[in-house]
Amino acid sequence: MTKAAQAPATYQLMKTRLQEQLPNGDTRCNLCLWRCNLRHGQRGFCQAHVNRNGTLYNLSYGILSAIDIGAIEDKPVKHFQPGTRVMSVGSYGCSFRCQGCHNLEISWGVSSLDELARGESTAAYVTPLELIEAAKRHAVDGIAFTYSEPAVWLEYVLDVSELAHEHGLYTVYVSNSFVSDEALELMAPHVDVLCSDIKSLRDDFYYNICKKAKVSEVLASIHKAHELGIHVETRTNIIPGKNDSLEELRGIAQWIKQHLGVDSPWHITRFFPAYQLNHLPATPSEIMWAAHDAAREAGLNHVYVYDDKGCDCAQENLPLETYLSTDPVSLNSVKKCAASCCGDEGVLIKKYEKRLQE
Ligand code: SF4
Ligand code: SF4
Numbered sequence: 001m002t003k004a005a006q007a008p009a010t011y012q013l014m015k016t017r018l019q020e021q022l023p024n025g026d027t028r029c030n031l032c033l034w035r036c037n038l039r040h041g042q043r044g045f046c047q048a049h050v051n052r053n054g055t056l057y058n059l060s061y062g063i064l065s066a067i068d069i070g071a072i073e074d075k076p077v078k079h080f081q082p083g084t085r086v087m088s089v090g091s092y093g094c095s096f097r098c099q100g101c102h103n104l105e106i107s108w109g110v111s112s113l114d115e116l117a118r119g120e121s122t123a124a125y126v127t128p129l130e131l132i133e134a135a136k137r138h139a140v141d142g143i144a145f146t147y148s149e150p151a152v153w154l155e156y157v158l159d160v161s162e163l164a165h166e167h168g169l170y171t172v173y174v175s176n177s178f179v180s181d182e183a184l185e186l187m188a189p190h191v192d193v194l195c196s197d198i199k200s201l202r203d204d205f206y207y208n209i210c211k212k213a214k215v216s217e218v219l220a221s222i223h224k225a226h227e228l229g230i231h232v233e234t235r236t237n238i239i240p241g242k243n244d245s246l247e248e249l250r251g252i253a254q255w256i257k258q259h260l261g262v263d264s265p266w267h268i269t270r271f272f273p274a275y276q277l278n279h280l281p282a283t284p285s286e287i288m289w290a291a292h293d294a295a296r297e298a299g300l301n302h303v304y305v306y307d308d309k310g311c312d313c314a315q316e317n318l319p320l321e322t323y324l325s326t327d328p329v330s331l332n333s334v335k336k337c338a339a340s341c342c343g344d345e346g347v348l349i350k351k352y353e354k355r356l357q358e
Helices: 110-118 128-137 150-166 181-187 203-207 215-227 246-260 285-298 349-357
Strands: 019-021 027-029 049-052 055-058 066-071 085-090 142-145 170-175 193-197 231-238 266-270 303-306
Touching: 027 055, 055 150, 085 128, 128 142, 128 150, 142 150, 150 170, 150 181, 181 215, 193 215, 203 215, 215 231, 215 246, 231 246, 231 285, 246 266, 246 285, 266 285, 285 303
Parallel strands: 085 142, 142 170, 170 193, 193 231, 231 266, 266 303
Antiparallel strands: 019 027, 049 055, 066 085
16 A cells, blocks of 8 residues: 555644654754754754654645646746646745745745644645545646645655556646755655756855755755656746846856756746845846846757746635535644544644743
């Protein structure tokens, strides 16, 4: 029986797939390159993984923040099964804190994860099989994990992907590529397409959105995915005054050519003002097309400019129940962990937090 088929029918915390006991008693999460070292009661940077008595658990397994259906080209992915439709899903938490993020409530959705931790959440829990059934009902061709970094709920991503392949659906992973090699190795047999951001070639740009991230690590992660045989397409969202020097953009194109090949697609998207970068203008078309021309001169064969498209946003989506057959009352019932290891209350992290304060 596949892991997906064994997924619990009701919400519960699931063991983090990549965890490691350290000599000092901490447990390390190796899903993303934060590689958080956590003690009992602590949660990782993404807030979606918690240490309980030395074992890490994912709080957000099966918890959906958004669903949408659209063309695969909108991810953006242009060189894998063009003309097909994909069901996009996301959950809460992210490994980055981009100042211009359009998916704030999801990606920085720590209050939703706090509610899950306290056993007070009414977020939707959808088993892998229920999600695949919804995808089949809506006659889509694939499933995309997007809206925030999927590594922070990789347990679910892997189970859904495995089941998706069994049902003839392809899988797409939209990433910031701050992902560990071990996670990429786990996903390689089950993920068909990685749509990966190259946000900048400057460490100081990454430092502002993730203090631990280095350009070299992000690029190495993208290259590793390519080496593992995943179909990789890259994207750069050009932000005025932040990553819009032509020299830097040409450098991104040269890196793609050298490491992913002349035929690897590069998608150039437009920045639209949001959150902490609300004071900046939208990206002028001129710089997007100048980047396009520089990339073509550098030898890249497939460069796409999106005047009308920024990040893969979840803001305009229909309510989840539009896509699911579950009735809204049970979909929005209070989620408490169904596992018995913490007693009748289920898993209430608050209980551990209180105990730590005593
Ligand atoms: S997924 Fe990343 S940010 Fe979240 S706990 Fe694991 S290593 Fe930390
Ligand atoms: S833009 Fe993407 S990577 Fe950055 S915080 Fe938002 S969801 Fe996370």
